[in-house]
Amino acid sequence: MKLEAKTPPGPLAEKWKRHQGSIKLVSPNNKRRYEVIVVGTGLAGASAAASLSELGYRVKAFCFHDSARRAHSIAAQGGINAAKNYQNDGDSVYRLFHDTIKGGDFRAREANVHRLAEVSVRIIDQCVAQGVPFAREYGGLLANRSFGGAQVSRTFYARGQTGQQLLLGAYSALCKQVGSGAVQLFPNTEMLDLVLIDGQAKGIITRNINTGAVERHAADAVILATGGYGNVFNLSTYARGSNATAIWRAYRRGAGFANPCFTQIHPTCIPVRGDYQSKLTLMSESLRNDGRCWVPKKQADHRPPGQIPEDERDYYLERMYPAYGNLAPRDIASRAAKRVCDEGRGVGTSGLGVYLDFSDSINRLGLKTIKERYANLFDIYHEITGEDAYQAPMRIFPAVHYTMGGLWVDYNLMSNVPGLFVLGEANFSDHGANRLGASALMQGLADGYFVIPYTIGDYLASVKPGTTPKTDAAAFTTAEKETQERVQRLLSIRGKRNVSYFHKQLGKILWDGCGMARNQAGLEKALQAIPELRAEFWKDVNVLGESLSMNQSLEVAHRVADFLELGEVMCMDALTRTESCGCHFREESQEAGECKRDDERFAHAAVWEFKGDGQKPERHTESLNYEFTTLATRSYK
Amino acid sequence: MKPLQLLLQSSIGKKVIMGATGAALVLFVIGHLVGNLQIFLPKEKINAYAHLLHSSAGVLWAVRLGLVAIVGLHVWAAISLTAQNKAARPVNYVEGTRPYAASWASRYMFHTGLVIAAFVVYHLLHYTAQLPVANLLPSTHPAKDFNQLLVTTGAQSGYRDVHAMLIAGFQQPIVSLFYLIAIGLLCLHLSHGMTAMFQSLGVQEGVWRTRLEKGAQVLAIALFAGYASIPIAVYLRIVQ
Amino acid sequence: MKVNLRVWRQRGPDSPGEFKNYEAADLNPNMSFLEMLDVVNDRLASRGEEPIAFAHDCREGICGTCCLNINGKPHGPGRAIATCQTYMRSFRDGDTITIEPFRAKPFPILKDLVVDRSAFDRIMQSGGYVSVRTGAAPDGNSIPISKEIADRAMDAAQCIGCGACVAACKNASAMLFVSAKVSQLSLLPQGRPERHRRVLSMVAKMDEEGFGNCTVTGSCAAVCPKEVSLDFITRMNRDYLAALMHEAVGRAAGKEGGAG
The missing domain is CATH 3.10.20.30 (Beta-grasp domain)
Incomplete structure (x- = not known):
């Protein structure tokens, strides 16, 4: 597997500009002769599909949702970072770049991250122009708030619905292009395979969720913007439909999968309540601006929070990380919560929870201000738990939230398969081993609005215009046949166990073995359990219904089947990386409970190559060179 | 499309027509009441007023035709909108559409409208056309029908005695009852209709939503009280 | 239980x-x-x-x-x-x-319980956007927008497009959904240049899709998960009338109308 990062030469701040000036372009009247497939209509997919079609490319956009507006980008509550420095607090492109690199624990590519920080500024402008109703100050200018992992206030927000509003902005841009006929939109359509012709990505095989029809779509390039794979854990803050099938099928067709073990655990979620639970709900990290995390100092202290006096409370984040306090980055805050719970000081009936207390802020700022900032979050909390967080502190616990790992891409966001581009959470590129809050929205939109429109030209310029393959090419026939066979296979097992059983089991194996803290024994145990579970799945799964109609069990079965493979590679990756970095915490590699990196051996991205069913995938590396930053121990103390 | 075409064909356009014609009809209903309330004055006043209204056939017919046109548009818009509304939900929920936050008046505008239309037809036959068969005078009444009720003295001598007609008309209990029911429904219709009109014409927003809603209700109640006072006064023999 | x-x-x-x-x-x-x-x-x-x-x-x-x-x-x-x-x-x-x-x-x-709500998408495609090309935007702070207007636009923008308004309305009207988007964009200066053509085409599409009419029962707002207000329907009616006037005046003046 060839992993050429294609990072442009030159000083860090000049790289992107120079690259834009030197990469190949497609002339305007040739653009309409290229067909581009975009899978996924979240922030990255919708913005890419709209922007590419504005340039003149013929675009086909696919999503499994019933509408392009529903991708899980909508669920991001807190905000989007941009180095605007509107607050005059010393922010700059370099500082955003540096915070992101450091936040990612030095496991991301410098040039990509710097580009992200550079274009962040234009994203805000673009969204404002689309009519995104960002919060404003009384003077009419854009408001900012601060967020975990940063010491400046650079986060733009739209109440607690930033993701929703940004996605609706991108969706509206997409609607404009669909309305004018420039984009062909395929909702209710999920991608089940990638089609390669002569080693280049030339199309996809899809299944229409409403009718069950399996279809072929050809193009000159394929863009995957299908989000992360956190649902491999079953319980997560992801939407139930979020899945890895598109990127996993691409992996099986030869795309390298980078750093699969880098999965982020978000510190502020509502704790698990029962085994019937289908989903964990995130409380925006912005709550940590005004909420203080604490647990009782004594173990198994079951008094109600109000009856625990101040001096018997441990504000553990403020104690352990005085510089950042409650705004410590996500991985750090999550592990700290896990640590105090492991010490037996967790709260709630399960003992797996910590308090997030607003009483000080309410006293300082008044109930009205707190309501203005967080009313919707307090409402959500009330709805789910039946408790009033204005009166008593919230109970929170970490939950799987984001995956930094994903398909490997070069500086142009192209995978090692020519013609296959990967954007947003689906790729591995910008967040290293840990993502900072409010950076996912930034990356999704940066990739879609401001990177891919330029970089796709570099590839397409080498493809002869008008040579889009026909869907009756042999590769399409084979891929469709394989997909049909898989559908039939799933439907014909008619075993005793439902898909949900396997998903829950897999989630439990991974949470125990490859969750917030990992060790060799646990990972080896998981690596033994997963193949067994997978074998059981293919022998005993029960998928009812038929192929040629809406069949929700079948949809989920496809996804869980892929998770059963992905989970194994995740554990292999975690086992091989014997260092701790960012969210990947190997218990064997720590210093007083903090991550201990091993830059000598692991300053690289680990990229896994599919070698066939039943074969161990091969691990490749892309070494990460830090030319402009010093590899430092991340300290938030 | 041309603006006029849009006004006549789009859902909002039709609602605007509905609201604007409704507003004109509300003004008519108010004016009509003011005229009728003269029944409480010496009988010469209302007869003089009736005489005045009939003094120019040209103006009278222009107003009448205008009213017919307005009512026509109102009814056309109602039928057209209702038909579309029915078509928009061919299969209803098992227990019908539940009236979340919807007032009774708002849900039955078409039905109240139908009763009002029937009443208006009768009312016109009764007092405007004065069709003997519609007069329904009680058998005890000295006159056989309205044709025999003429003013005998003063400036209106020889003209129809409107004062006597009103009293005679409402002496028949069944007529008064129908009148009261229809006026009640009319006022319910108006209480919501005026609110909807303010909405359709784009003025009912923010604090004005409550103010206009309340205002519409107050006006509707006032209109009901005003109109109802006449047959009640006749029944209680306050006017004779 | x-x-x-x-x-x-x-x-x-x-x-x-x-x-x-x-x-x-x-x-x-x-x-x-x-x-x-x-x-x-x-x-x-x-x-x-x-x-x-x-x-x-x-x-x-x-x-x-x-x-x-x-x-x-x-x-x-x-x-x-x-x-x-x-x-x-x-x-x-x-x-x-x-x-x-x-x-x-x-x-x-x-x-079973799954319905096709793509009519909403088609309404959005008929005009629920600001026509701005990627990359053409001026600085986000170049046009100040008062907090009141921004908040009001946000109130409208909260709509999640679930269709409960249609489901609750006795007329299956989509006015709340359409008015939320129309209002969000007509409130903000960025959306104002296209406000006439937007409201005309979105309402035309709404009618074409077969939704019923608003009879102001208020059921839509009462069941809305995001509590989108009936006031936006009022606003849209006003915007619609303004657009008709604009059209009429434009025609009278012999200029091309804005409905496009």
């Missing part, structure tokens, strides 16, 4: 549907309504019956996918919630719960 479900089952878009009764026992009152359906579906599948199809995704009240009519009310008994935010503690042990799909001609049933 235990409840009795009365669920609309329909095999496909063209099949006739009917209510089926299911007993759902051993439930936890802290389950969400959809988790209860998951449990019921698992039990159905285990005894070889095809699970009940229902739409859902984020399960945190923001994606707008879930769309059940529970005991006659879109999204269930609570106020300002989506179906996924309805919890079993809102019901009593032993209750019979009727679950129906949203019903409206423009929302045809696809299977």
Whole structure:
């Protein structure tokens, strides 16, 4: 597997500009002769599909949702970072770049991250122009708030619905292009395979969720913007439909999968309540601006929070990380919560929870201000738990939230398969081993609005215009046949166990073995359990219904089947990386409970190559060179 | 499309027509009441007023035709909108559409409208056309029908005695009852209709939503009280 | 706890549907309504019956996918919630719960409780956007927008496109949905240049899709998970009239109208 990062030469701040000036372009009247497939209509997919079609490319956009507006980008509550420095607090492109690199624990590519920080500024402008109703100050200018992992206030927000509003902005841009006929939109359509012709990505095989029809779509390039794979854990803050099938099928067709073990655990979620639970709900990290995390100092202290006096409370984040306090980055805050719970000081009936207390802020700022900032979050909390967080502190616990790992891409966001581009959470590129809050929205939109429109030209310029393959090419026939066979296979097992059983089991194996803290024994145990579970799945799964109609069990079965493979590679990756970095915490590699990196051996991205069913995938590396930053121990103390 | 075409064909356009014609009809209903309330004055006043209204056939017919046109548009818009509304939900929920936050008046505008239309037809036959068969005078009444009720003295001598007609008309209990029911429904219709009109014409927003809603209700109640006072006064023999 | 479900089952878009009764026992009152359906579906599948199809995704009240009519009310008994935010503690042990799909001609049933709401997307495609090309935007602070206007626009923008307004309206009207988008964009200076053509074309599309008309019953706003206000309908009516005037004046002056 060839992993050429294609990072442009030159000083860090000049790289992107120079690259834009030197990469190949497609002339305007040739653009309409290229067909581009975009899978996924979240922030990255919708913005890419709209922007590419504005340039003149013929675009086909696919999503499994019933509408392009529903991708899980909508669920991001807190905000989007941009180095605007509107607050005059010393922010700059370099500082955003540096915070992101450091936040990612030095496991991301410098040039990509710097580009992200550079274009962040234009994203805000673009969204404002689309009519995104960002919060404003009384003077009419854009408001900012601060967020975990940063010491400046650079986060733009739209109440607690930033993701929703940004996605609706991108969706509206997409609607404009669909309305004018420039984009062909395929909702209710999920991608089940990638089609390669002569080693280049030339199309996809899809299944229409409403009718069950399996279809072929050809193009000159394929863009995957299908989000992360956190649902491999079953319980997560992801939407139930979020899945890895598109990127996993691409992996099986030869795309390298980078750093699969880098999965982020978000510190502020509502704790698990029962085994019937289908989903964990995130409380925006912005709550940590005004909420203080604490647990009782004594173990198994079951008094109600109000009856625990101040001096018997441990504000553990403020104690352990005085510089950042409650705004410590996500991985750090999550592990700290896990640590105090492991010490037996967790709260709630399960003992797996910590308090997030607003009483000080309410006293300082008044109930009205707190309501203005967080009313919707307090409402959500009330709805789910039946408790009033204005009166008593919230109970929170970490939950799987984001995956930094994903398909490997070069500086142009192209995978090692020519013609296959990967954007947003689906790729591995910008967040290293840990993502900072409010950076996912930034990356999704940066990739879609401001990177891919330029970089796709570099590839397409080498493809002869008008040579889009026909869907009756042999590769399409084979891929469709394989997909049909898989559908039939799933439907014909008619075993005793439902898909949900396997998903829950897999989630439990991974949470125990490859969750917030990992060790060799646990990972080896998981690596033994997963193949067994997978074998059981293919022998005993029960998928009812038929192929040629809406069949929700079948949809989920496809996804869980892929998770059963992905989970194994995740554990292999975690086992091989014997260092701790960012969210990947190997218990064997720590210093007083903090991550201990091993830059000598692991300053690289680990990229896994599919070698066939039943074969161990091969691990490749892309070494990460830090030319402009010093590899430092991340300290938030 | 041309603006006029849009006004006549789009859902909002039709609602605007509905609201604007409704507003004109509300003004008519108010004016009509003011005229009728003269029944409480010496009988010469209302007869003089009736005489005045009939003094120019040209103006009278222009107003009448205008009213017919307005009512026509109102009814056309109602039928057209209702038909579309029915078509928009061919299969209803098992227990019908539940009236979340919807007032009774708002849900039955078409039905109240139908009763009002029937009443208006009768009312016109009764007092405007004065069709003997519609007069329904009680058998005890000295006159056989309205044709025999003429003013005998003063400036209106020889003209129809409107004062006597009103009293005679409402002496028949069944007529008064129908009148009261229809006026009640009319006022319910108006209480919501005026609110909807303010909405359709784009003025009912923010604090004005409550103010206009309340205002519409107050006006509707006032209109009901005003109109109802006449047959009640006749029944209680306050006017004779 | 235990409840009795009365669920609309329909095999496909063209099949006739009917209510089926299911007993759902051993439930936890802290389950969400959809988790209860998951449990019921698992039990159905285990005894070889095809699970009940229902739409859902984020399960945190923001994606707008879930769309059940529970005991006659879109999204269930609570106020300002989506179906996924309805919890079993809102019901009593032993209750019979009727679950129906949203019903409206423009929302045809696809299977069981899943309906096709693509009409909303088509309305959006007819004009629910600001025509700005990627990269052409001026600095975000170049046009100050008062906090009141920005907040008001945000109130409108909160709509999640779930269709509960249509489902609750006795006329299956989509006015609340359309007016939310029209108002958001006509409030903001960025959306004002296109406001006339936008409202004309979105309303035309809304009518074409077969939605009913607004008779101001207020049911839509009462069931809206994001509490989008009826005031936006007023605003849209005003915008629509203004657009008609603009058209009429434009025509009278011999200029090309703005409806495009």
